[in-house]
Amino acid sequence: MQLFLTLLVAFCSVSFAMGEQPEDQIPTCPPEQLGLDANHLQRIDGLVQQEIEKKNIPGCVVMIGRQGAIGFAKAYGNRQLQPETQPMTLDTVFDLASLTKPIATATSIMILVERGVVRLREPAADYIPEFGQNGKEEITIEQLLTHQAGLIPDNPLADYEEGIEKAWQNLWQLKPTDALGNRFVYTDVGFMVLGEVVQRMTGQNVAQFAKENIYQPLAMHDSGYLPGESLAPRAAPTEQREGRWMRGEVHDPRAYLLGGVAGHAGLFSTAHDLARYANMLLGNGALGKVQILSRQTLKEMTRPRNIAGQLRGLGWDMGSKYSSNRGEFFSSQSFGHGGFTGTAFWVDPELDLFVIFLSNRVHPDGKGSANPLAGRIATIASASIQRANPHNTTLSTEGAPASASKPPVLCGIDVLQRDNYQALSGRRVGLITNHTGLNRQGSLTVDLLHAAPQVTLTAIFSPEHGLRGKLDQPNIDNTRDEATGLPVFSLYGKSRQPSAAQFENIDTLVFDIQDIGARFYTFVSTMGLAMEAAAQHGLRFVVLDRPNPIGGTIVEGPLLDAGKESFVGFHTIPVRHGMTAGELARIFRQERGWNLDLQVIELENWRRADYWDATGLTWINPSPNMRSLTQAVLYPGIGLLETTNLSVGRGTDTPFEIVGAPWIDANQLAAMLNQASLAGVRFVPVRFTPDQSKFAGELCHGINVIVVNRNSFRSVPVGLEIARSLRRLHPDQWDTSNFNRLLCNDEVYENIRTAADLPSLDASIKRQAEQFLLRRSPYLIYP
Numbered sequence: 001m002q003l004f005l006t007l008l009v010a011f012c013s014v015s016f017a018m019g020e021q022p023e024d025q026i027p028t029c030p031p032e033q034l035g036l037d038a039n040h041l042q043r044i045d046g047l048v049q050q051e052i053e054k055k056n057i058p059g060c061v062v063m064i065g066r067q068g069a070i071g072f073a074k075a076y077g078n079r080q081l082q083p084e085t086q087p088m089t090l091d092t093v094f095d096l097a098s099l100t101k102p103i104a105t106a107t108s109i110m111i112l113v114e115r116g117v118v119r120l121r122e123p124a125a126d127y128i129p130e131f132g133q134n135g136k137e138e139i140t141i142e143q144l145l146t147h148q149a150g151l152i153p154d155n156p157l158a159d160y161e162e163g164i165e166k167a168w169q170n171l172w173q174l175k176p177t178d179a180l181g182n183r184f185v186y187t188d189v190g191f192m193v194l195g196e197v198v199q200r201m202t203g204q205n206v207a208q209f210a211k212e213n214i215y216q217p218l219a220m221h222d223s224g225y226l227p228g229e230s231l232a233p234r235a236a237p238t239e240q241r242e243g244r245w246m247r248g249e250v251h252d253p254r255a256y257l258l259g260g261v262a263g264h265a266g267l268f269s270t271a272h273d274l275a276r277y278a279n280m281l282l283g284n285g286a287l288g289k290v291q292i293l294s295r296q297t298l299k300e301m302t303r304p305r306n307i308a309g310q311l312r313g314l315g316w317d318m319g320s321k322y323s324s325n326r327g328e329f330f331s332s333q334s335f336g337h338g339g340f341t342g343t344a345f346w347v348d349p350e351l352d353l354f355v356i357f358l359s360n361r362v363h364p365d366g367k368g369s370a371n372p373l374a375g376r377i378a379t380i381a382s383a384s385i386q387r388a389n390p391h392n393t394t395l396s397t398e399g400a401p402a403s404a405s406k407p408p409v410l411c412g413i414d415v416l417q418r419d420n421y422q423a424l425s426g427r428r429v430g431l432i433t434n435h436t437g438l439n440r441q442g443s444l445t446v447d448l449l450h451a452a453p454q455v456t457l458t459a460i461f462s463p464e465h466g467l468r469g470k471l472d473q474p475n476i477d478n479t480r481d482e483a484t485g486l487p488v489f490s491l492y493g494k495s496r497q498p499s500a501a502q503f504e505n506i507d508t509l510v511f512d513i514q515d516i517g518a519r520f521y522t523f524v525s526t527m528g529l530a531m532e533a534a535a536q537h538g539l540r541f542v543v544l545d546r547p548n549p550i551g552g553t554i555v556e557g558p559l560l561d562a563g564k565e566s567f568v569g570f571h572t573i574p575v576r577h578g579m580t581a582g583e584l585a586r587i588f589r590q591e592r593g594w595n596l597d598l599q600v601i602e603l604e605n606w607r608r609a610d611y612w613d614a615t616g617l618t619w620i621n622p623s624p625n626m627r628s629l630t631q632a633v634l635y636p637g638i639g640l641l642e643t644t645n646l647s648v649g650r651g652t653d654t655p656f657e658i659v660g661a662p663w664i665d666a667n668q669l670a671a672m673l674n675q676a677s678l679a680g681v682r683f684v685p686v687r688f689t690p691d692q693s694k695f696a697g698e699l700c701h702g703i704n705v706i707v708v709n710r711n712s713f714r715s716v717p718v719g720l721e722i723a724r725s726l727r728r729l730h731p732d733q734w735d736t737s738n739f740n741r742l743l744c745n746d747e748v749y750e751n752i753r754t755a756a757d758l759p760s761l762d763a764s765i766k767r768q769a770e771q772f773l774l775r776r777s778p779y780l781i782y783p
Contacts, residue, residue: 548580
């Protein structure tokens with residue numbers, strides 16, 4: 001884990017040109033690099049703006065992160081409305097209110113527990129003898145931490161108005177209001193007692209102890225009680241007290257009368273400081289080389305306790321009546337807390353996620369509401385996760401198979417049909433489709449649109465392999481569909497773009513073809529050329545979207561070089577782009593500058609992490625040699641090789657699962673590739689004889705590419721490593737002259753041709769993929 005964080009810091013600071021990260025700053029990365037869907041996170045903007053307009057909050061700061069970095073950080077609205085307006089900033093200092101309980105007090109107590117100074121099971125009266133009176137003698141430290149000590153939530157404010165010493169005397173004299181351990185009653189009093197335990201056992205109040213043992217080691221420079229003059233100008237004011245605005249002054253009246261330092265309230269901090277604290281929690285108690293809590297201490301602190309139906313940890317909320325600020329999709333491992341002033345902090349180790357929400361909702365009049373908003377933001381954050389935490393062995397959702405409880409994935413045609421073809425009502429339609437254009441029940445889109453009374457289907461356009469997907473030949477002629485009697489115009493013949501004559505009686509082009517997820521699979525080129533023609537002739541263009549069968553989170557370079565666009569490389573995207581046809585249509589329109597009326601009928605219930613086997617949809621071979629999901633996963637990398645003098649298994653039962661030629665030393669090649677230790681794959685030497693295509697009837701020697709872990713397997717690096725190995729083993733026999741035809745990247749091609757060192761090649765490809773992750777983010781539709 002530590003090596004990963006070190007590499008991530010280096011990556012975020014170099015690859016994204018953010019400058020050198022200070023030692024005390026958590027790196028900020030594009031959301032996609034952290035497995036977060038930036039498009040989905042943008043939904044937060046609208047939610048926050050609504051609450052600002054309702055005057056529930058003057059403004060707020062939202063920070064979301066995972067994998068040791070920050071993926072989302074925004075300041076909204078204002079931090080001050082009266083006496084004059086001041087805008088909210090990311091470095092605003094907030095009164096955390098009851099977040100003090102877990103972050104300052106409970107953490108301090110657990111440090112003392114692991115040092116053997118305090119024991120959870122022992123009565124608090126062992127450490128504060130004055131507390132042990134009036135029925136409180138047996139109340140333990142753990143019961144105080146979990147709010148089951150039977151104490152009153154708050155004693156009267158009058159108990160604090162005669163000075164600090166008298167306030168403590170009044171507190172010691174309190175009687176329990178409920179039987180010990182009988183039920184959960186949230187109490188400030190219990191955490192005041194815990195703060196005093198820290199004082200008695202260390203000689204330091206909780207402010208001093210937490211500063212020395214938590215905030216200073218974690219470089220949380222803007223965190224602590226009683227913020228000084230240097231922080232006050234950045235502090236968010238709350239209400240007025242004694243004729244002045246409370247700025248950098250604790251809002252809680254009891255903490256204020258105790259001098260601003262108490263176990264239940266009084267801590268101030270910023271979002272960036274709290275991100276450091278969150279990463280410590282996600283790092284099993286450590287941030288970098290700084291260990292605040294041991295792994296076992298943190299495990300015990302966050303172990304859920306069921307207290308009369310309320311789930312609590314030691315100082316932490318995990319699922320109680322106070323959890324309205326918790327994300328609805330958080331795992332059972334999550335823990336967090338809220339604060340009266342409008343703050344919330346949640347961490348989910350299973351999702352490797354933290355969500356920080358800071359507001360001063362009590363400004364200016366003590367009203368406002370923040371918890372529901374914080375909960376909705378946390379839900380969006382968890383729903384935006386595109387891939388599982390790679391460092392948590394309990395969670396592996398990338399490419400997980402469909403479960404019975406998961407709602408069915410609906411393709412665009414299913415949604416269109418369910419909505420009574422409303423999007424095409426009254427339209428004269430030309431349909432670009434083939435045999436993969438089916439609804440979930442297996443009915444062809446051609447037949448559905450032809451039968452729909454709201455739609456006039458006037459023509460059909462077919463891509464490579466024809467309308468039925470069975471032709472494996474260079475040119476396909478126009479035909480007529482027997483079932484409907486409509487003309488079928490081939491877009492894989494003399495022309496690959498619809499003509500003006502073919503657009504007669506058409507005002508809308510509809511595209512419904514299943515893509516495979518690789519740049520050089522030509523169906524998206526057909527879509528792009530048709531979009532261009534539609535823009536030129538003023539036609540509307542509708543995409544009935546379908547899943548990317550190999551998922552939407554992983555991007556594998558290299559990018560297609562500008563100027564090398566062709567029918568097998570329509571646009572400057574990576575080999576494995578991780579986008580659906582609808583998303584590609586959006587990026588094509590914008591980056592090609594087309595004035596096109598585009599509509600995407602979106603998928604429902606598909607997530608970017610889903611491979612085809614998570615959709616519940618029937619696999620239909622999209623082309624004659626694409627016969628399984630395994631072959632689709634292999635295709636982006638193995639397909640790159642077939643423009644050279646190699647067989648990639650066409651003419652066998654396992655296309656794209658084998659690579660060979662008559663002149664290959666299969667044993668040497670397999671051994672060399674296995675020694676490369678490529679993730680998720682093994683190579684076995686094989687012999688095969690294709691019955692058609694390249695080397696038909698000839699015995700070939702080569703390798704069987706066996707995917708042993710789809711989650712870690714990367715097809716393009718495997719294809720390029722095969723190329724490099726062939727270049728070393730068979731420099732004279734392997735002809736690389738056409739290798740760049742599908743690769744379409746001169747830099748990578750030259751690396752392969754000259755057998756350059758792999759780190760240089762990997763760095764180039766990784767850089768290009770990272771650039772595309774940023775570029776594609778505005779066009780993504782699905783979480």
